[in-house]
Amino acid sequence: MASYQPVTQEFLAQLESIVPGRVTAGSEVNPDYGRDEMPIYGVHPPEAAVEILSTEEAAAVVKLCYAHNIPVTTRGAGTGLVGGCVPVFGGVVLSTARMNRILGYDLENFTVTVQPGVLLQQLAEDALSHGCLYPPDPGEKLATLGGNVSTNASGMRGVKYGATRDYVKAMTVVLPTGEVTQFGSAVSKTSSGYNLLHLMIGSEGTLGIITELTLKLIPAPGATISLVVPFADLPTCISTVPKLRHSHLNPQAIEFFEKEILITSETYLEKQVFPRVIEGTDVGAYLLITFDGDSMEALEPTIERAATLLLEESALDVLVADTPQKLKEAWAARSSFLEGIEEQTKLLDECDVVVPVTKIPDYVVFADQLAKEYDFRLQSFGHAGDGNLHIYTCSNDMEREEFLRQVDDFMTKLYAKTMELGGQISGEHGIGRGKIKYLAQAAGDTNIALMQGIKAVFDPKMILNPGKIFPMP
Numbered sequence: 001m002a003s004y005q006p007v008t009q010e011f012l013a014q015l016e017s018i019v020p021g022r023v024t025a026g027s028e029v030n031p032d033y034g035r036d037e038m039p040i041y042g043v044h045p046p047e048a049a050v051e052i053l054s055t056e057e058a059a060a061v062v063k064l065c066y067a068h069n070i071p072v073t074t075r076g077a078g079t080g081l082v083g084g085c086v087p088v089f090g091g092v093v094l095s096t097a098r099m100n101r102i103l104g105y106d107l108e109n110f111t112v113t114v115q116p117g118v119l120l121q122q123l124a125e126d127a128l129s130h131g132c133l134y135p136p137d138p139g140e141k142l143a144t145l146g147g148n149v150s151t152n153a154s155g156m157r158g159v160k161y162g163a164t165r166d167y168v169k170a171m172t173v174v175l176p177t178g179e180v181t182q183f184g185s186a187v188s189k190t191s192s193g194y195n196l197l198h199l200m201i202g203s204e205g206t207l208g209i210i211t212e213l214t215l216k217l218i219p220a221p222g223a224t225i226s227l228v229v230p231f232a233d234l235p236t237c238i239s240t241v242p243k244l245r246h247s248h249l250n251p252q253a254i255e256f257f258e259k260e261i262l263i264t265s266e267t268y269l270e271k272q273v274f275p276r277v278i279e280g281t282d283v284g285a286y287l288l289i290t291f292d293g294d295s296m297e298a299l300e301p302t303i304e305r306a307a308t309l310l311l312e313e314s315a316l317d318v319l320v321a322d323t324p325q326k327l328k329e330a331w332a333a334r335s336s337f338l339e340g341i342e343e344q345t346k347l348l349d350e351c352d353v354v355v356p357v358t359k360i361p362d363y364v365v366f367a368d369q370l371a372k373e374y375d376f377r378l379q380s381f382g383h384a385g386d387g388n389l390h391i392y393t394c395s396n397d398m399e400r401e402e403f404l405r406q407v408d409d410f411m412t413k414l415y416a417k418t419m420e421l422g423g424q425i426s427g428e429h430g431i432g433r434g435k436i437k438y439l440a441q442a443a444g445d446t447n448i449a450l451m452q453g454i455k456a457v458f459d460p461k462m463i464l465n466p467g468k469i470f471p472m473p
Contacts, residue, residue, distance in 0.1 A: 002462035002472065004089055005069045007047035015050060015092075018060045022051040032078055033093045034086065037342075040349050040404070041083035041434040046073065046093040053098055055172055055180055055211040062209065062464075063178025065092055071463050072176075074205045076117060076144030081350055082432030084151065084204050088467040096146055099211065102126055110217045111169055111186050116146025116210045123215075132217040135161035137253075138428065139335050146210045151430035152202035156253040156290075159245070159385025161218070164428075165201045172212035173200060176459040186214055199454070204430050205465040207458040221292035224252070225299050226330050228274060228319040229310050230283040234258055234368070237285035238361040240313040241384045244289070245357055249306050254385030255288040255334055261341070261379040261392075262286065265333050268340035273333045278316035287315075287384065288334055296322070337381055337390075345394040347376075347403045351411060351435075353418045354388045354427030366417055367391055374406045388427030415442060431469045440471060 007025065015023045024030070025048040034045035052058045065072045071091030078085055087093055100117035107130060114123060121141035127134045138148060138155035147153070149171070154163040170184035184190075184197035200207060231237035234256075241254055259276065266272050276283050289306065293299045307318040321330045341348060355363045364380060371378040375398055382389035391414070393407050415425060415438045424442075425431065431439045440448055452473045455462070466472060 002466060003069065004071050004091060004463075007070060007091065011064070011068055011070065012048060014064055015048065015061065018064065019050050019052060019057050022053075024049050029093070033075060033095070036078050036080040036083055036085050037338075038081045038083060038348070038350065038434065040347065041432070042086065042088070044086050044088045044090070046087040047090045049093040049095060051095045051098050055174065058094065058096075058174045058209050058211050059178045059180050061092070061094060062174055062176060066177050066461060066463055069461060069463065071466050072209075073465050074146075074209050076147035077119070077142055079140045079143040080147065080151065080432060081352075081429045082426075082434040084430050084432030084465075084468055085147075086433060088433060091463075094209065096144065096209075096211070103212070105130055105132075106186070107132070109186060110219075111214050112217055113212065113214045114145055115212060116144060116149075118145050119143065120145060120148060127217055128220055131220055133220040134167065134215060134217055136164040136167055139338065141335070145213060145215070149201055149210060149213060150203065150205050151428060153428040153430075155428065156255060156383055158383060158388070159254055160250060160252045165198060167216040168197065168201055168213065169216055170214040171197065171200060171210050173208040174211055175208050176461065176464045184214070202430070204432060204468055206455060206468055207464065209464070222294045223296045223299055224290060224292045224327065225296070225303060226321040226327055227287070227289045227291075227303070227306060227310070228321060228330055229287040229289060230275060230278055230316045231285050231287070231314065232281055232283070232316060234285040235361055235365055236314050237287060238364050238384065240287065240310065240315070241360055242358045243313060244306070244309065245385065247305070247309055249291070249302055249309075251289050251306075251385060252292045253288070253290040254383070255381065256285065256384040257288070257334070257337065257381035258285050258379070259283055260377075261337055261381050262333065264344055264379065265336045265340040268336050268343055269333060271329070273329045275317070275319070281316055283316060288330060334381075341379060341392055341394060345396060347395045347398060347400060348392060349407045349411075349434075350390060350392045350429075351414065351425075352382075352388060352390050352427050352429040353415070353423055353425065354386070355418060355421045355423035357385070357387045359421040359423070360384060360387055360389070363417065363421055363423070364389065367414060370410060370413060374410055376403060376406060383427070386427070387423070411438060412441075418442075433468055436468070436470060439469065
């Protein structure tokens with residue numbers, strides 16, 4: 001186990017000389033720096049925090065921390081859900097939030113270079129103004145790109161366009177020693193030794209600090225249409241997804257959700273968007289499916305084929321959102337699921353498992369049946385097109401310790417089912433602090449030892465975001 005030193009006044013003075021006016025310590029530190037969006041995993045304030053503006057400042061701060069054996073936890077917007085940016089060993093939080101500039105486009109090669117503090121929403125809007133699309137689309141639009149890359153958070157368009165790692169071309173990285181290096185390049189392919197770029201993607205800030213990113217763009221589609229598809233029950237809804245995937249319709253996104261979580265979201269938004277009864281039949285679950293293409297006219301045959309298939313698979317109706325206002329309302333309801341849950345729930349935990357698409361019906365039914373053995377309620381939604389499912393355990397009346405005990409038992413069984421079906425512990429939220437135990441059980445001793453060995457090569461003093469992903473050696 002690593003041995004860390006406390007932050008002293010002398011150390012703070014040295015920090016201040018590197019980033020003057022942007023160092024806080026003790027009670028002056030922003031309290032948000034001790035938690036992320038899932039405080040059930042614990043709140044741990046850092047001893048100090050710094051706001052960096054450049055790669056050079058990041059390198060100098062990390063070099064100083066390395067020399068003094070002081071842990072460093074990098075933080076973007078703090079929107080994570082597994083305690084990944086929580087400084088569990090104290091030390092210094094290094095905030096990249098003010099490194100928020102889009103540095104430039106290379107439109108001939110369809111790339112953009114950004115600082116890590118650029119928000120997903122900021123790049124999405126700016127890229128569209130240049131006629132481009134940045135495909136990764138996590139639900140949390142106010143997350144930073146550095147955080148998205150660090151967890152490989154890909155979101156809703158993964159079914160058509162792939163994961164975040166498919167859009168990262170190159171990055172500048174500050175290593176735990178303070179050395180600066182570059183991984184990757186703007187070329188289309190490589191076979192040049194170990195792929196250190198892809199090792200960094202999804203490493204959750206444990207191997208290095210990303211201070212610049214070059215990202216791949218694609219031409220923006222000319223038109224987008226979404227279908228709101230209600231079903232009587234969840235099993236029927238979910239069983240439709242593999243058939244939709246195999247129909248050669250090439251949807252951009254396929255989202256599923258149950259009625260309960262929709263009501264939670266619409267209560268939060270104070271607006272009902274989706275129908276709850278169709279010709280006398282109560283709606284139990286929904287698909288929200290998006291298609292994109294060159295024009296509305298070009299999409300019409302696709303929409304007709306999709307509607308026919310969905311109705312044949314027992315959809316109660318197929319509603320078309322083909323205007324900007326309808327699209328905005330439909331996706332606002334979907335994007336507000338987490339906010340709605342957080343506002344209306346006192347105790348909350350989650351998992352974002354990923355299973356083969358054909359196994360989605362079995363898995364969701366298993367989770368719902370398993371939850372009946374416990375006192376909390378379950379709310380589920382997810383990226384049905386790629387098998388990434390978000391399952392939330394919620395309670396307003398349980399005692400915290402009893403909630404934690406029951407959730408741990410539930411998650412242990414749920415993750416065992418995940419592995420049985422050929423899935424993985426996390427599709428995009430990462431492991432952080434909250435899922436260490438479950439990854440260790442799923443990955444096994446050999447793979448965990450390999451991960452620990454990689455960590456030791458990059459970070460022999462274990463100062464960079466310690467206590468995340470796997471047990472400390």
